[in-house]
Amino acid sequence: MTDTSSTPTPTLPTGTLVTQSGGGFRDRLRGSLQQLLAFASLIVIVVVFSFLSPHFLTVNNVISILVAATVVGILALGTTFVIITGGIDLSIGTGMILCGVMTGVFLTYWGWPLWLGVIAAVAFGALIGFVNGVNVSILGIPPFIATLGMMLIASGLSLVISGTSPIYFNDTPGFGDIMNLPIIPGTRFPLGVAIFLAVIVIAAFVLSKTVIGRYAFSIGSNEAATALSGVNVKKWKILIYTMSGLFVGLAGVLSASRLSSAQPTGGLGVELEAIAAVIIGGTSLAGGKGSIVGTVIGALIMAVLTNGLRIISVPQEWQSIAVGIVILVAVYLDMLRRRAST
Template sequence: MTLTTETPTPKPAEARPNAARGALRGSLQQLLAFASLIVIVIFFSIASPHFFTTANIISIFTAATVTGTLALGTTFVIITGGIDLSIGTGMILCGVMAGVFLTYWGWPLWAGVLGAVLFGALIGVVNGFNVAVLKIPPFIATLGMMLIAAGLALVISGTKPIYFKETPDFQSIMNLSIIPGVRFPLGVAVFIVLIVLSALLLSKTIVGRYTFSIGSNEAATALSGVNVVKWKIIIYTISGLFVGIAGVLSASRLSSAQPTGGMGLELEAIAAVVIGGTSLQGGKGSIVGTVIGALIMAVLTNGLRIISVPQEWQSVAVGLVILIAVYLDMLRRRSA
């Protein structure tokens, strides 16, 4: 058996200016996204006196927690040049599994939560295997998983919500206020911790280096001795872990596992990632940008609701944001 070392080939000196320009473009994109967030906040603050209040700001962060958690995980996948359409329905399925573990099977709280998160990782493993080993295009592989997860959530739950009556502490995971006198949910604190951990994972570890390397040039990465198949499976598994965590947070927030829904959340999460500067072509992206994108989506939805825009027009607005985000990504690629 021949052993290979997973060390990317050094970049030539002439590639460094290009890398520097790419980093500068990424920083400018994040700055533009942040400026857009500020403009949206100012607009809704003027449009409604109820927008810029402590209670509503906390509500925005709470709403951003679930979508943002999904976006954190899918950032890794998109940087590799892949896509994951199963994160929305996968989240719903993980919430249902939490209900099965805790309500039907009577597991302890920690075991049920861990089981749901690991079930999300299992979804990621299957996606990674289909993409990396079977060579199924990521769009098709994860589209299939999206439909499978939606169906399994309905089958396992019997098409009925699962309530956590036997484990009232479960709802504290998302809703428990951790600051005396101020409603600051524990779920938001969990989201902040996930942001820090994912940022460190992407920027300071070998996982992050190979994530960018695969997205920049998969063939060259493989030729340099990196086991691309293994690392793709690992990256999709990481995304699955975030799906599992989002499933727990969502079910905890509702105090029930709702087997329907989930479709559409993947588009909001992907839009948040792209708005934050991550390229759909792979090789570029950041966690900071993703968080800004998630906050833009949450502020937009919250603000439109506060100024009494009908639900159907809210959907139109979100759809326009997604189209604009993808178009801006295309412009960035053309200018690269």
């Protein structure tokens, strides 16, 4: 008989990625069905508004919808990574406004070259994300509280730095073209939408083909097991929040370019639209599940809904009610998905 008393206990090899078990094909199928349901909902909304207004399904209005989806969509793309880890970021709206204000500081107040000012503004967004990541990972502050605090800080800094007044880019040639320059002859299809499409491709690649995406899913599925496998969870969380901040910075630049001014007020509520877009697209608030395609569909749903309500002359207060209902429904559906998967 073999003596097993001295047999060593097997250990996980360092660096092995651990993910939540028990999902597999059923989870992928459920995620695909969620995306199909979101896409079907988008088609239904488009058809309904097309019947309600002859001005809805026109080339110019479709372009307007894409322009409206660009800023919220870029914010949603970055937030997708954070939510997949099981976190949340409430600071993306006011962070976007602060990055727009800093763009004005770099280009208008300090007179930097256009390319340098834009890069610096995007990097400033990464700095906001880095601070959020440190607060969450190193200090252990819950993501909701950490990013809520940053939301208020960013809002206050925007007012302080700008002196509560808009910053205009009249003396910065070419800045407005970043968002508004038509790139397809005979149409108003702007450069900003093309940038949005390029960012979608980049985000999809990062999430599905790189180690950042794999660790994001692993952390969201089972953070403790991921840490036990030898992954430096704190480092990767900081990196993911920082990367999300890059999207915030880019959205700030595009938003300011669209208006040719940096408006220090506003931003509140944009984060809810972005988070709703992520959840509508099938990303779970509990973490571990999500996709870029779903997020894009969710962003289009939010943009189409807002545009359609406006084009049929629904008052602003009722538009807010409709968006609020969509957010509640999205969260409730996410709860149902989580119950079904347990």
